[in-house]
Amino acid sequence: MSERITKNMARNIYFGGGLFAILVFTGLTIDTVKQIPKLSHDDKITESVARGKVVWEENNCVGCHTIMGEGAYYAPELGNAFPRLGANDEAAFKTYLVGWMAAQPLDTPDRRKMPQFHLSPEQVNNLADFLIWTSRVNNQEWPPNIKG
Ligand code: HEC
Structure with a gap:
């Protein structure tokens, strides 16, 4: 029975996964904004x-x-x-x-x-x-x- 996913584990997956996705999204957004001057022209x-x-x-x-x-x-x-x-x-x-x-x-x-x-x-x-x-x-x- 100990193989069942506990409430704690579920909570960690939920918050951990959520945090991970937010970090990836923030990183990609910052990278995109940084690229803009390079892609523009004068x-x-x-x-x-x-x-x-x-x-x-x-x-x-x-x-x-x-x-x-x-x-x-x-x-x-x-x-x-x-x-x-x-x-x-x-x-x-x-x-x-x-x-x-x-x-x-x-x-x-x-x-x-x-x-x-x-x-x-x-x-x-x-x-x-x-x-x-x-x-x-x-x-x-x-x-x-x-x-x-
Ligand atoms: C209701 C749809 C529609 C709207 C709105 C429209 N067009 Fe078009 N346009 C077309 C279609 C369909 C073609 C392709 C016609 C063909 O190949 O005979 C085209 C082709 C063109 C082409 C030639 C493109 C090519 O690759 O040969 C230009 C340039 C163009 N449109 C400019 C404009 C501009 C500027 C506007 C806005 C003022 C505009 N169009 C609004 C439907 C539209």
């Missing part, structure tokens, strides 16, 4: 980048797209839009984005549609600056799939 958050983020949020782009892996999986990842669609050339990317935004919705059968947002040229420029800034964050190759 590009300034200009007025245009900040406004682009507002345009991104107000139009709920993330309701369909992911950005650095966060968001919805209906449409492609856009955290890497600048290198992927603009080949890291700012002027080329801006031209591409203006054209893309103006052409929506595309009338292609069997393809998912993106709505027309009626954004001003300045808003599209802001969006491009925001996506360029975001693409430079070191996201440790996340998401692993190029289109999210």
Whole structure:
């Protein structure tokens, strides 16, 4: 009968396990926070980048797209839009984005549609600056799939 787990043992497992999990979690959190400066970059958050983020949020782009892996999986990842669609050339990317935004919705059968947002040229420029800034964050190759 002495093989039964006693109340004391159960209590020790409960509190010991709980404490262990809290320590691991705290350690990982501290490590993550310490990594942030290394993963960031020195590009300034200009007025245009900040406004682009507002345009991104107000139009709920993330309701369909992911950005650095966060968001919805209906449409492609856009955290890497600048290198992927603009080949890291700012002027080329801006031209591409203006054209893309103006052409929506595309009338292609069997393809998912993106709505027309009626954004001003300045808003599209802001969006491009925001996506360029975001693409430079070191996201440790996340998401692993190029289109999210
Ligand atoms: C209702 C869903 C939806 C919303 C909201 C949406 N998109 Fe899209 N977007 C799509 C779909 C679907 C595609 C892919 C269309 C295709 O391939 O024909 C796409 C494609 C794109 C592409 C081209 C990506 C590629 O890999 O070819 C860009 C750039 C883009 N969207 C930008 C935006 C921006 C900026 C916003 C917010 C202003 C936005 N989208 C909001 C559905 C959406």
